[in-house]
Amino acid sequence: MFRLDQKLERIRSGNYSRSDFIIADAKDGDMGPSITSCGPKREKDGSWNRYYTRAEFLDNIRAVVEQDIVDIMLTSASNMETLIDMGVYRGSAIKPAIRANDTTDVWVGRGASYVKQPSRAFRTASLPRVTTGSIDPAPGAPITGTDLGLYSITFNNDLEHDMASLEAFTDFRDDAARNNFKYFLEVFNPNVACGVDPDLVPHYINDCIMRCLAGVMKADRPRFLKIAYNGPKALEELASYDSSIVVGVLGGGAGTTRDCFELLSQAERYGARVALFGRKINLAEDPLAMITFMRAITDGTLQPVEAVKAYHGSLQKSGITPLRDLAADSEITEKPLKAG
Numbered sequence: 089m090f091r092l093d094q095k096l097e098r099i100r101s102g103n104y105s106r107s108d109f110i111i112a113d114a115k116d117g118d119m120g121p122s123i124t125s126c127g128p129k130r131e132k133d134g135s136w137n138r139y140y141t142r143a144e145f146l147d148n149i150r151a152v153v154e155q156d157i158v159d160i161m162l163t164s165a166s167n168m169e170t171l172i173d174m175g176v177y178r179g180s181a182i183k184p185a186i187r188a189n190d191t192t193d194v195w196v197g198r199g200a201s202y203v204k205q206p207s208r209a210f211r212t213a214s215l216p217r218v219t220t221g222s223i224d225p226a227p228g229a230p231i232t233g234t235d236l237g238l239y240s241i242t243f244n245n246d247l248e249h250d251m252a253s254l255e256a257f258t259d260f261r262d263d264a265a266r267n268n269f270k271y272f273l274e275v276f277n278p279n280v281a282c283g284v285d286p287d288l289v290p291h292y293i294n295d296c297i298m299r300c301l302a303g304v305m306k307a308d309r310p311r312f313l314k315i316a317y318n319g320p321k322a323l324e325e326l327a328s329y330d331s332s333i334v335v336g337v338l339g340g341g342a343g344t345t346r347d348c349f350e351l352l353s354q355a356e357r358y359g360a361r362v363a364l365f366g367r368k369i370n371l372a373e374d375p376l377a378m379i380t381f382m383r384a385i386t387d388g389t390l391q392p393v394e395a396v397k398a399y400h401g402s403l404q405k406s407g408i409t410p411l412r413d414l415a416a417d418s419e420i421t422e423k424p425l426k427a428g
Contacts (some may be wrong), residue, residue: 090183109386115365116187126288134409165213186336188237206249207242209256240274254375273310290322327359336362342371349392354428
């Protein structure tokens with residue numbers, strides 16, 4: 089079994105402990121910003137003049153897998169295929185996963201304006217190709233890629249667009265069932281003005297999540313959720329409503345190092361059992377060190393402020409210039425975290 093399966097089993101059985109908290113590295117940015125998502129190739133002094141190439145980015149992913157701390161590595165289908173060809177996952181307890189759809193609100197390339205319009209459903213990846221390598225697999229065909237992916241949906245309180253998104257979600261679940269494909273469900277906050285009172289948006293999202301799953305049988309439900317952290321009250325409400333639903337939080341922007349560690353700490357405290365961080369890892373001065381201290385936070389061996397100091401100490405030992413001084417990097421800058 090992958091480490092993910094073991095942890096989910098303990099979480100669902102009511103035997104959760106801090107060491108069961110699931111961390112995913114979301115390196116699927118090529119399905120969003122594309123080239124820039126690989127991150128700037130920084131020198132130790134913090135300077136940079138270009139982004140990582142795909143080959144360099146894949147090497148960075150290999151390093152995270154070999155570190156063996158995260159539980160899930162989320163990538164595009166094409167990068168997963170290449171990583172498997174490279175032998176990166178051979179013998180690894182880390183579960184490979186792919187972004188199974190790429191709605192218009194994640195198409196945020198330079199100069200693009202799609203994100204300013206209500207989200208529309210779209211899928212690039214072929215589930216039979218991802219699972220078995222064939223477009224029409226024979227019954228019982230072995231898995232050559234992965235059987236886990238991320239499906240995302242964005243509700244905007246817009247009847248026409250939300251209905252289309254829900255219908256696409258139904259089609260996806262049918263496709264997943266035919267291909268023995270499992271998924272976790274990402275629900276974004278509205279990507280455009282939606283007419284919902286800002287104070288009610290977190291609860292609007294909670295209602296949409298549970299409403300869109302209410303008619304879905306156990307066999308077709310997501311393995312867990314990935315949502316924005318909208319503050320302690322909304323997270324606690326969602327996590328306590330239905331214990332069969334495992335709630336995870338997404339990382340959002342890079343923020344400060346304190347933002348990263350505080351989000352992990354608060355998410356775990358208020359009921360989340362999964363964290364799926366992309367930019368908070370990928371844009372860190374030292375991603376491997378960041379992951380090490382993230383695990384220390386979720387295990388409960390360090391508090392956020394202590395972890396920021398320890399991370400800066402690690403950067404100093406490695407001769408890496410931090411993006412911010414310790415005082416600035418110890419600040420909480422994200423509004424929902426301040427509420428917590």
